[in-house]
Amino acid sequence: MKTVILRVTAALAITGLLCLSAISSAQDQRLSPPAPDGLRMGGTLAETMPAPPIAGDPRTVEREVRNYPEQPPVIPHVIRDYQVDRRFNRCLDCHSREDAVEAGAPMVSITHFMDREGQVRAAVTPRRYFCTQCHVPQTDAKPLVESDFWPAEKVIREAIRGDKQ
Amino acid sequence: MKRWLRRYWDLLRKPSVHYSLGFLTLGGFIAGIIFWGGFNTAMEATNTEAFCTSCHEMYANPYQELQGTIHWSNRSGVRATCSDCHVPHEWTHKIARKMEASKEVWGWIFGTIDTEEKYEEKRLELAQREWHRLKANDSLECRNCHEFESMDFTLQEERAAQAHSTALAGGDKTCIDCHKGIAHELPDMAGATLVQ
Numbered sequence: 001m002k003t004v005i006l007r008v009t010a011a012l013a014i015t016g017l018l019c020l021s022a023i024s025s026a027q028d029q030r031l032s033p034p035a036p037d038g039l040r041m042g043g044t045l046a047e048t049m050p051a052p053p054i055a056g057d058p059r060t061v062e063r064e065v066r067n068y069p070e071q072p073p074v075i076p077h078v079i080r081d082y083q084v085d086r087r088f089n090r091c092l093d094c095h096s097r098e099d100a101v102e103a104g105a106p107m108v109s110i111t112h113f114m115d116r117e118g119q120v121r122a123a124v125t126p127r128r129y130f131c132t133q134c135h136v137p138q139t140d141a142k143p144l145v146e147s148d149f150w151p152a153e154k155v156i157r158e159a160i161r162g163d164k165q
Numbered sequence: 166m167k168r169w170l171r172r173y174w175d176l177l178r179k180p181s182v183h184y185s186l187g188f189l190t191l192g193g194f195i196a197g198i199i200f201w202g203g204f205n206t207a208m209e210a211t212n213t214e215a216f217c218t219s220c221h222e223m224y225a226n227p228y229q230e231l232q233g234t235i236h237w238s239n240r241s242g243v244r245a246t247c248s249d250c251h252v253p254h255e256w257t258h259k260i261a262r263k264m265e266a267s268k269e270v271w272g273w274i275f276g277t278i279d280t281e282e283k284y285e286e287k288r289l290e291l292a293q294r295e296w297h298r299l300k301a302n303d304s305l306e307c308r309n310c311h312e313f314e315s316m317d318f319t320l321q322e323e324r325a326a327q328a329h330s331t332a333l334a335g336g337d338k339t340c341i342d343c344h345k346g347i348a349h350e351l352p353d354m355a356g357a358t359l360v361q
Contacts, residue, residue, distance in 0.1 A: 081234050081347070087288075088351040104324055 055141030064138060067151035072134035073106075079137050084130055091131045092124065208263065212248040220273055223247075226284050230349040237348075243310075250306045250348060251295070258305070289352035296341055304340035311340070 032046035043049045063076050082090040092108070093099060100107035112128040113120050150158070181189060210216060218224040227247075231237050236245040252262050278284045278291075299306065313333065318326040332338035345351060 083346060083350050085350070087353040088346065090346070090351075 055139035067149070069152070074138040075135050076138055079132075084132065089124075089129065089131070096124070208259075211263070212252055214246040214248075217247040222273065222278050222284070225281070226278075227349050234348050245310065245348070249309065253302070253305050254309050258302075289354075289356055292345075292349070292352050293357060296345060299341040300339060307340040307344075 032044040035043055035045050035047075064074050066073055079091075084091060094103035094105040095108050097107055099105075108124060108128075110120065112124045113122070114128075115121055115125050116127065184192075218228045231247075236250075238244070252266075253259050272278065276283075278287055313329075316329060318330050321329065328338075328343065332342075333340075
């Protein structure tokens with residue numbers, strides 16, 4: 001009799017423990033569900049995954065052809081520590097109208113001197129002052145999502161081919 | 166006053182009565198080591214990053230701006246800290262700079278740059294003082310690490326090689342003429358007097 005009681009108690013205790021663990025694991029999943037595989041691969045929502053390595057700065061690069069006329073050209077050199085703020089603009093040290101020729105750098109285009117009424121001013125206007133708003137350094141980063149972007153000349157080529165057919 | 170000085174002068178001129186020659190020479194020698202060594206150790210202590218940034222003036226502004234620049238962290242792990250650029254390494258020049266820097270204690274006591282606004286207002290003046298100093302000593306502190314003789318122009322960008330092999334080699338320009346604002350943020354340059 002004694003052993004039967006002992007066995008029943010043990011069995012009850014084990015079932016209880018199993019139930020508890022099942023509940024807690026379900027709760028874990030509710031608090032931190034698996035993340036959808038988007039830009040951020042794998043893991044759950046609450047987990048912190050290791051960040052991918054920062055794309056390398058190309059040390060020796062040529063200037064890139066723009067994909068369409070209005071594209072802000074990418075920066076073909078390292079811009080680490082470049083100060084661009086109210087006090088000083090390091091980019092304009094070489095790319096300003098006055099310094100571009102001596103530095104052998106392309107001058108910022110005329111659009112940078114236009115205010116929002118289209119009036120050309122003597123200096124780079126505030127709305128075009130912060131270079132990295134539009135221009136980014138060219139790196140060897142892989143695109144995060146697939147792109148079916150066509151450069152302008154390909155669009156034209158394809159359009160002409162479509163007309164001929 | 167004159168009699169008082171006279172007494173000490175006579176005392177110094179008289180031969181010692183109580184102490185042996187050996188004690189005096191050996192004692193003088195040991196005391197020399199202690200005082201000289203102590204002096205240099207104390208001076209070296211004022212050359213550390215911890216000492217410089219122990220005042221909030223230095224901690225809140227220049228120290229924060231230094232962090233993130235190439236002189237703070239880089240792929241080879243060599244760091245240039247405050248004294249590497251602001252104090253010459255050679256003893257004579259170091260002492261001269263240290264005496265000059267005692268004025269900074271005055272500034273600290275009277276709080277000349279103890280708020281961000283005061284610091285911003287003085288930024289140009291402070292920066293220009295350093296630029297003039299480096300211009301006058303031919304960028305001595307830069308050259309502690311960056312030696313002109315060890316530069317390989319072929320590894321530099323075309324424009325850098327061009328500038329280094331002409332203006333720098335000829336001695337018309339020195340490092341600071343072009344390389345301003347490399348470790349701290351630049352002031353508004355509109356009122357600057359020393360521009361390249």
